[in-house]
Every structure is written in C-alpha cells, then in structure tokens.
C-alpha cells in the first residue's frame with residue numbers, strides 16, 4: 135500500500151464576482167498593511183484592478199502596489215519586490231495576475247522572514263527556516279495552479295534555467311477564483327495556459343509518485359479541459375466555460391503539487407529560460423512527444439487519459455487505446471494553434487547539449503513514469519524539431 139501525505143491548506147472562494155470580497159478576506163487574516171503584486175497589463179487594462187484596491191481600502195486597510203512583474207520573473211525582480219514589501223511592513227500580500235505575479239508574491243512573502251536573496255534558496259545554499267508571510271492569490275489565467283501550490287518558479291536566463299523554490303508555508307492562505315477576471319484573456323493566452331494545466335494533470339497522473347487522491351484531481355482536470363478548452367478559446371466571453379477551466383487549472387495544481395511533474399516540464403523550463411517561449415506553449419508543444427515516449431511505462435493510465443479526453447476506445451487493444459491519448463493531444467494542439475515543432479519557436483540544434491544538461495538536472499524528472507537518459511532527451515528533441 136502506498137503511504138502518502140496530502141496537503142490541504144488553501145481556502146478556495148469560487149464564483150462570478152467573488153473578488154469584491156477581497157478587503158473583507160484580508161481583514162479576516164488580521165491584515166493591516168497589504169502589499170499588492172501584479173503586472174503592468176493588469177493595471178492598465180483590467181477593470182477589476184481599481185475595484186480590488188478599493189475593496190482593500192474600504193476595509194480600512196493600507197495598500198501598496200507593485201505592478202512591474204515580468205513574465206517568468208527573474209531573481210532581480212523577486213528580490214526587488216521582497217525589499218519593497220519589507221520596507222512597507224506588509225503583513226499580507228495579494229497576487230493578482232497569472233503565474234508570474236503569483237510566484238513573485240509567494241517568493242517575496244518567503245523572503246520577509248528568511249534572509250538573503252531568492253537565489254540562495256534556488257541554489258539551495260540556504261534553507262527556508264521560517265514561515266512565509268500569508269499570501270492571497272487571485273489568478274487571472276487558468277493554467278499554473280500556483281494559487282494552490284507551495285512553490286514559486288524563478289527564472290535565471292543567464293544559466294538557462296527555471297527552478298522552483300518550495301515550502302509548505304508558501305501555500306496561499308486563500309485562492310479567489312473569480313472567472314469574470316479571466317474573460318479578458320485573448321484566445322492564444324487561453325490556449326497556452328489551458329494546455330499548461332492539461333500538462334500538469336497528465337504529468338501528475340502518470341507520475342511515479344501518483345496516488346488515488348491526486349489521480350482524482352488530475353483525471354477530473356483532464357476531463358474538464360477536454361470538454362471546455364476549445365469552447366474557451368473560441369468564445370472567451372462565456373463565464374461558465376471560464377469557470378470550468380479555472381477549476382480544472384486549480385484541480386491540476388492540487389494534483390501536481392502532490393504527485394510531481396516529469397520530462398515535459400523539464401524540457402519546457404529550458405525553452406522558457408533560453409528562448410522565452412511562453413510556459414504554456416513550451417509545455418503544449420512538448421506534451422505529445424513526451425507522452426509518446428512515456429506510453430509504454432503506464433498503458434492503463436494513458437488509456438484513461440484518452441477516455442477522459444473524449445476518445446472512443448471501445449474494441450481497441452490496450453496499446454492502441456493508450457496511444458489514442460497522444461493523438462488526442464496532438465489534435466488539440468492543432469485546433470488551438472499551438473506551434474507543432476521546436477523549429478517554429480526558434481530552437482537551434484546547437485543548443486541541444488544545454489537543453490539536455492538542464493533537463494537532466496530538473497528536480498522532478500525522477501517522477502517521469504519512464505526512466506529518462508540524456509540520449510532519450512536528445513531523441514525526443516530531435517523528433518520535436520520536425
């Protein structure tokens with residue numbers, strides 16, 4: 135029997151319009167000074183931004199905004215946010231945006247009570263000894279699941295690496311899932327972030343560390359994404375569809391926080407750090423190639439993925455049914471306009487050795503269902519070049 139620890143920390147507030155309760159929720163956490171982390175796009179274009187700030191102020195709390203988080207936040211950005219947050223004396227942080235503002239806020243909260251730079255924790259030259267300051271996450275993309283995971287990803291472009299820093303206390307205290315805030319996502323962002331969530335669910339479902347509770351979360355996420363992602367991309371104005379994608383992303387987040395990821399994220403992190411391929415696009419592109427490599431390690435589970443994605447596998451052999459999952463993901467990528475080959479996103483064969491080296495050191499590679507060697511990564515990359 136597999137023994138496991140399942141973490142259940144984050145309160146989830148779900149529904150259209152629930153974000154207006156932000157101020158009251160901050161108060162419930164005994165906050166006085168709220169540090170608000172977002173990006174410039176959200177400040178300039180989101181009608182929700184002034185509403186959220188007013189909600190905090192109307193609850194009688196002081197608020198300071200940092201709005202310069204870039205996609206794939208760097209060490210410099212995260213350290214800078216942490217310093218500003220310390221100077222302000224915040225007792226709660228609110229993250230509003232996609233995975234980048236959420237990860238930045240979570241890491242800055244950790245640095246309030248732990249000395250040094252985020253780089254020290256990324257390189258493991260320091261341990262996280264003290265609990266992080268509480269964080270509330272309000273996701274505006276449906277992809278990363280960062281609102282329910284205990285880690286943040288830091289990008290070191292010079293080293294060509296993206297590395298996660300984790301601690302139980304970095305798990306957000308509250309996730310406010312208001313699908314109305316996700317209506318503004320353009321089709322390409324909806325597709326890329328939705329495929330990131332699918333990738334989390336699939337990698338965690340076939341992970342060597344999967345268990346029955348994480349399986350339930352992942353399978354539900356795969357089904358919800360299979361049923362809703364095309365609709366969400368085709369008509370981003372439907373709040374019910376957005377809500378289902380938001381919950382799928384959250385469920386996939388719970389699943390992978392528990393069971394880990396695999397070679398797709400290992401390779402995708404290199405593509406993000408080296409070529410700035412958006413995280414979701416990098417994952418979506420690599421997903422069918424890595425699934426195809428992994429199928430034989432867990433045919434029953436890949437068959438279940440095919441079924442969850444709506445494939446009719448009646449009468450097929452186990453092997454054929456399992457491979458249907460790969461075909462379904464390929465078709466999904468095609469329909470969503472995701473690049474199909476590494477060439478299309480500018481990857482050069484001369485960079486293969488760096489990609490292989492960094493993939494092999496990816497902390498979650500051991501959870502990949504099939505053992506991965508350097509030669510395997512090279513073969514996967516060569517096939518994916520097209």
Ligand SMILES: NC(=O)c1ccc[n+]([C@@H]2O[C@H](COP(=O)([O-])OP(=O)(O)OC[C@H]3O[C@@H](n4cnc5c(N)ncnc54)[C@H](O)[C@@H]3O)[C@@H](O)[C@H]2O)c1
Pocket residue numbers: 173174175176204205206207231232233234235237274275277278279280281283285286287296315316317318319320323327330413414
């Ligand atoms: N901590 C985790 O559990 C976890 C998991 C997966 C990925 N990540 C990290 O998250 C980051 C990616 O996050 P992301 O994919 O959510 O994107 P993002 O936060 O990097 O945002 C990408 C772009 O989308 C825009 N955007 C966000 N919401 C929008 C909306 N509603 N309407 C219009 N535009 C909007 C942003 O302004 C930005 O320009 C990567 O750094 C990745 O490594 C973290």
Ligand SMILES: [Fe+2]
Pocket residue numbers: 278330334399413417
């Ligand atoms: Fe991801």
